[in-house]
Amino acid sequence: MPKQVDAVAQRRTIASAAITVIGSAGIEGTRLRDVAAAANVTTGAVTHYFDGKDAVLEAAFEEVVRRVLESPVALPTTPGDIAECIDIFAVYLPLNDEGLGEWRVWLSFWARAMNDARLRAVHQRYYSAIIERIAYRIATIGGPTVTRTDLHARADAVLAAIDGVGCRAVLEPDSWPADRQRETLSRLLLPMLTAFAHETRSSDL
Structure with missing residues (x-):
């Protein structure tokens, strides 16, 4: 039976990885494959959940705000x-x-x-x-x-x-x-x- 993936958790994992990559490389220097590597997933997994770099940035921003509001x-x-x-x-x-x-x-x-x-x-x-x-x-x-x-x-x-x-x-x-x-x-x-x-x-x- 295929392993069930928690889509919300996976998106947050990728968003958290994007925070790390953007923080070190900047948005212009961030590549989706670097985000994938930081999240320990494939690039295909990133593009499955996010439609391009802007969507990843938005998710990273959303994760930052979530941390602020839930701290x-x-x-x-x-x-x-x-x-x-x-x-x-x-x-x-x-x-x-x-x-x-x-x-x-x-x-x-x-x-x-x-x-x-x-x-x-x-x-x-x-x-x-x-x-x-x-x-x-x-x-x-x-x-x-x-x-x-x-x-x-x-x-x-x-x-x-x-x-x-x-x-x-x-x-x-x-x-x-x-x-x-x-x-x-x-x-x-x-x-x-x-x-x-x-x-x-x-x-x-």
Whole structure:
């Protein structure tokens, strides 16, 4: 009887392999046979599940986002603890080799999406999910009068700060070790989140 193949698991295996290959070779230098070798499958298996390099890139990007959204990062243990909240946001930065590889996929996807409306739509959909998660954490800082619009505006700013620090770290990894990334993110977010917490407390008076 032929061996049953879990298509979802196989796609994720190939996507994970693509993250590794894209991270080291870049999207232009990535070949499907290299992805196949990294996934320990045949090139035919890759082309069976994915229609070309862009589809592999999209799957790699989807896998990166899945890891972000499913990472076991808890809410701050003390409501209103801004420093702990910033530490949680720092987890999204490329703090190690695995993170650098994932961010290289992220930036490769950005480059493709700039001239591809379909990929831009994928980007917007996943970014919306990440914004929701960030907003959920920011809600621990504010008071009961905080609106959804307020939370999303702050979440957009937080994600912009993460993107900015992350891009610098990917482009200049030797100059941006983990400690510098965390410190810079804190410098960007601490004034904003402190002001946000003060605004919400004042509105409760």
